[in-house]
Amino acid sequence: MAALKSALILGASGLVGQNLLRLLLLDPRYETVTCLLRRPLAQQNYQDPQNKLRPVVINFAALDDYQGYFSVDHVYCCLGTTLKKAGDLKTFRKVDFEYVHVAAQLARAQRAGGFVWISSVGANAASNNYYLKVKGELENAIMRMPQLPNAAAVRPGVLIGERANDDRPLERFSAGLLQLLKPLLVGPLKKYRAVYPHQVAREMMRHQVF
Known part of the structure; x- marks a missing residue:
């Protein structure tokens, strides 16, 4: 029988992070699931029958101070914002x-077994779109990092789902439109389909080595 794994999530309060946390807590392959958070987690929203959850509120601006938490089998990074929510380019990039x-x-320094993060469809360091440019630059920086095993970027399109206290009418409109166009988005265009958060979460898990 394979040994049980340990997981670390950054960004468990977002759409994908919430779905990923629910999946990991119910996955029998994981023994512990640690979450690094900006604010306390509403634990009543999650089923944790095996008492796996380890929430830790931290200051992300001082992430180096929490490097010990990265000594796990699998690191899942769901951190991300939008240009509108960030308010300026500097904050978005941060x-x-x-x-x-x-x-x-930190995952590399602590010899984590795998690092998976959320990028974006169309990520390209040479893009004229600042959002996609930053995503592409990040992909290049991480994938060129030596001695970081099983690093993988998941590239979702527009997410389908409601975000609490987050008004994104354009994104909701785009997701609805892409759903209507789904039958036409085939072949090379399939990657532009709108996706549900749980699909992205499962794709992240698929990239980890058990």
């Missing part, structure tokens, strides 16, 4: 590039 890049460095 969350979507710097925090994730530091997390990957």
Whole structure:
């Protein structure tokens, strides 16, 4: 029988992170699931029959101070924001590039068995779109990092789902439109389909080595 695994999630309060946490807590292959969070987790929203959950509230601006938590089998990074929510380009880059890049460095330093993070369909360091440019630069930085085993970027399209206290009418409209166009998005265009958060979460788990 294979040994049980330990997991670490960064960004468990987002759409994908919430779904990923629920899946990991119910997955018999995991013994512990640690979450690094900006604010306390509403544990009543999760089923944790095996008492696996280990929530830790931290300051992400000082992520290096929490490197010991990265000594796990699998690191899942769901950190991310939008340009609108960030308010300016510098803040957006800090969350979507710097925090994730530091997390990957800590996973490498602590010899984590795998590092999976959320990128975006269309990520390209040469893009004229700042969002996609940052995502592409991050992919390049992490994938070129030596001695980081099983690093993988998941590239979802527009997410389908409601975010609490987060008004994104354009994103909701885009998701609805892409759902209507789904029959036409085949072949090379399939990657642009709108996806549900639980699908992204399962794809992240698929990249980890058990």
